[in-house]
Amino acid sequence: MIALDLSKQDIAMLSVDDIANLAGRLEQDDYNNPFEALQDWHLLRAIAFQRQELIEPYIYLLDLETYDES
Template identity: 75%
Template sequence: MTATSLTEQEIAALTPEDVAHLAARLERDDYNNPFEALQDWHLLRAIAFQRQELIEPYLHLLDIEAYDEA
């Protein structure tokens, strides 16, 4: 799995191990530049929209908060 954006079919084929590897990279924050980290963050976010069960252990990396827009 690379840090590029994945198609819906590729996201559907991801395993928990793939997502764990992605999350580990984000947690280490060991990137050559900030854009690589941002790509991984966006990838994890895309996975969250399609396969939320895979990212539940890593929600803290997304730092998503519910907002009351009412």
Template identity: 65%
Template sequence: MKTLHFSGQDVAKVTEAEIADLAKRLEQDEYTNPFEGLEDWHFLRAIAFQRPELVEPYLYLLDLEAYDEA
């Protein structure tokens, strides 16, 4: 299983195909250890905050909810 390793600045270089591969890995959930899955999840989350238009089809994988902090 190929896992992408990106730093914060590399999020700008991620392609739609790479995000689709990342989402597919998260959907299949066939990681050799839980940290690989967590790394992919955190990366998808970082992309969602920096380039939300690319992650929109995969938001269900992030389980993001709005919180009322008032």
């Protein structure tokens, strides 16, 4: 499992396979507790900000929506 507290340098070193494994865990949603799922979701979100090209096939897992806050 990839640690949540990855630095920018660590995220830069992640491979396509690392992201596929992370996304696979999120898709299966077979966690021991909800906090493990939340940790993976936050990690995928952090990767999206720094390496968007890696998460493009899995962007649906982030369920990002644009909200009009005004």
